[in-house]
Amino acid sequence: MSTQATTEQKPAPPPIEKIKIKVDGRDIEVPKAMPDWQGKLQPTTMLQACQIAGIDVPHYCYHPKLPIAGNCRMCLVEFGTPAMGPDRKPVLNPDGTSKILRSVLPYEPSTPRGAIACATPISPGMEIYPNSPATKVMREAVLESLLINHPLDCPICDQAGECKLQEYSVDYGKAGSRFIEPKVHKPKAVDLGPRIVLDDERCILCTRCIRFTKDVVGDDKLGVVNRGSYNSIAAYPGTTFDNNYTLNTVDICPVGALTSKDFRFKMRVWFLKETKSLCTSCGTGCNTIVGSREEVMYRYEPRENDAVNSTWMCDSGRLNYKWVNREDRLSKVQGSKLKVQSQEKAWSVAIRDISEILRKAAAGSVAFVASARQTNEELYLLKKLATKSNAITDSVPRIGEGDRLLLNADRNPNSTGSRLIGISGEKMGSNLSKIAEGIRSGSIKTLIVFGEDVTKHGIGADLLAKLENLIVSDILPNATTAAAHYLLPGCAHVEKRGSFVNVKGRVQRFMQALQPKGNARAEWEFLHELVFNVTGQNGYVTIEGLFNQMSKEVPAFNGVSWAGLGDAGVTIQI
């Protein structure tokens, strides 16, 4: 198999003509065209040019992954363009520089005219003044307008701490208000859908939520009702905002108008530790940030990765984390054959016993069911054990319904890794009946199960009862763990490090946010001990070393290193 790792995030674009402009008095060269929200090349905007110049233009409605609306006007900037003579050539100043005409109101030439940086294309010789006094005046006025009818209830607002209204108020707001008129009142705590609560008074009507829902998800549920300052966001009458992507609107809402029923009022955001992670609920492998505090996970948020999930994730994936915090998580080494009481000694005894079993096992008498929810590193180590005892292996397929945006029909996060490493074949699950048959016939005497309840997949309790050795590792109790002779408590992905390969061949790694529960250990750590005991191979004491070793040995991963995965991962040929 020819294997080639591609590390770049985007395919190399054809060379794009550059134009010279000035930002804040500095000469810079910027590409004439840049990718828009869909990645299509469009004329570079003033906002993009300022970003290249390292200057952040305040904005609310602009979002790089949404069509441009231009409605908040926060990004208004003063600008100038080269004066042109009747010969269509630039008019020069006495010192030879080209004369710049500052943009003014056509009907009131003494007043500067701003342009919205988010939507206005740059042109050669243009000068942008993102910090000029006129720009500041425009910004302050927009901010004041946004605040006059705002309830200013930050202390009880869930967005506080990650609110753009707060942030820009620090920069451009005034301490007092000159607004003495009665405020507009709008609906509070609107039940917009099963997962979303809306506070219309906090909404600044940037329409990000509407554009995301309409243009990214393809759902027309959200809209604006009423007129003028009474405008309010609402779901279409008689319907509820319930597609599988609604929680993304909470992320992109720049203020505290849209909140997640799951997360609101649970934790102040500034207390949260943020850890780069992945969603494990399907084969897409959306990049996430885990928000946790004091060993409790509070939320997932999507993390941008243009090769995978843009900046979105689905609601079902996002909310599928509660099991991490479950009370009944396995935290003890147990099992009917484990002959030791103290947990301190349990691991060493269990590892010693299991190593013994595997060393002695006759070729073909062992079978492995390893979950496609496990990491590449774990599957790689399990494969080593399986190879040693010439064992039959497989994983359990999980199929649901996919959609056209992110959610994949493959509900395992690492089916591709399982196949590439050789745990499952082309058709995952096809060996399960053979394993059942082997147990029934007595040829398979030892079954090793990681992260699956095999009683639900054709290897019932009656068969498990026939086994000489049932060695199980899992994180939550089930019928298989109940029958285990040795039960090794493992880790949720947020409690360890590792990598997955998504359905498109993206190898991605995730970091550790929480400590393992009780006496649980990361699977790759104890598997490494087992591999050493059983095969004598060593050298994988760190996740980095383990991954790099795997990438040398497993052809599909050739040339990829743990460090090279970075935050965004690497695409391999699958």
Add this chain to the structure above:
Amino acid sequence: MPEQYRLILKNIDQSGYTPDIECYLRHGGYEPLKKAFALTSKDLPEGKKQTPQEQIRQEVLNSGLRGRGGAGFSAGMKWSFVDRKSGKPIYLICNADESEPGTFKDRQIIHKDPHQLIEGMIISCFANDVKLAYIYIRGEFPQGAKILIKALAEARAKNFLGKNILGSGYDLEIYIHRGAGAYICGEETGLIESLEGKRAYPRIKPPYFPAILGLYMSPTIVNNVETLCHVKHIIEITGGAYAKLGTPNNTGTRIVSLSGQVKKPGYYEIEVGKVTIGELINHPNFGGGLLDGRTLKAVIPGGSSAKIFKAGEKFKLKKKSADGTMTEVETDMLDLPYDFDSLQAAGSMSGSSAIIVMDDSVDIVEALANLSEFYAHESCGQCTPCREGSLWMSKALHRMTHGHGRKQDADYLLNIAQNIQGRTICAFGEACSWPVLSFIKKFKDEFETKGAADEARQSSAGPTSDMKIAASPNH
């Protein structure tokens, strides 16, 4: 003697003139259309050919026709911007939303001479290779919509519309679309959104210039009812002849809606620039003067969003003298020729050519409060400065007219308005801020006096009387 020049209104209000097609045909209707269809390709000096369509467009450019909807932009130029190479269909939309307060001219055409509009549209569509056109008519004109639907059916029955019109090989359909009652649907890009079935949120320009990315993201021409009627007359009498009507750069005729405290409010068609504001108000051929015993206080010259003129206001207008040099002539507000350029030079605009006259019985603060309430109600609310600012101004003015003014409110209002104009998505930002800016700049003393009086009353009432603000407009 200043007189009307009835070109568009020629037949309207004549006894026996009815809106049906037979009557229109009896009065020479659809002859200009036949003339347009009869055009053949013309050879140009450099061996190039000019198609009949190009010839019509050239005539419209030569006529100097400027849009009658509000901005006064050259119709021929607008048509020249249309992207004809996109491969997408080109649409034409007749803007019949006529909703600028004070304006009631398009409805005369729609109700009394619908075929004049339809003929103007067919010629304009033919000239621009348009196969599908719309008339967007405001929701408050149910009768107008009925009349137009009937007129379109008549035109279709006579094959002025439909397939292979009059054997020319040209196909055209025109549909009526009724608005639901929103001023912003008159703004051309808001109109387009509404026509597409969406909320009438005006589009940002760039990139959505109608001539390139208009209706259904296709090149689109939006013209006012009256503008399209003029096209018919241009083809009838030629662009050159039309350009001789009116004054240079302000050609043709225009229907002026005259309202307010004059003896004879109504609509009057004039040659552009040949009649002054004063004549329109006072001459017996027009408004016939103020009501008895009254003096003039102010004039809004171009629909309610135009900046107000104060009685007695003088402007320095540039005039070309006989020897070609430019001189500045001091001109009284009443002596301004009613045209596009003079009113602009005087700091206002002819807009939708609606003159609103106010005499000395008018409380200027009340008048502004009334206008502001309209604009606060009609702001679409898409962009921040207008959404929040329009209601803010209206609430402050409401407070002022309910006994809770402050001396500082004049400056307060000026600043709010300054923070709107030029910073919004559409020209509604100007429409709602210009009345405030101009009323207060020109009548500041009245605003300050009122505010100071309220303050004095409040403080003499003692410290317990806190600011009670009467229920604000629009709740």
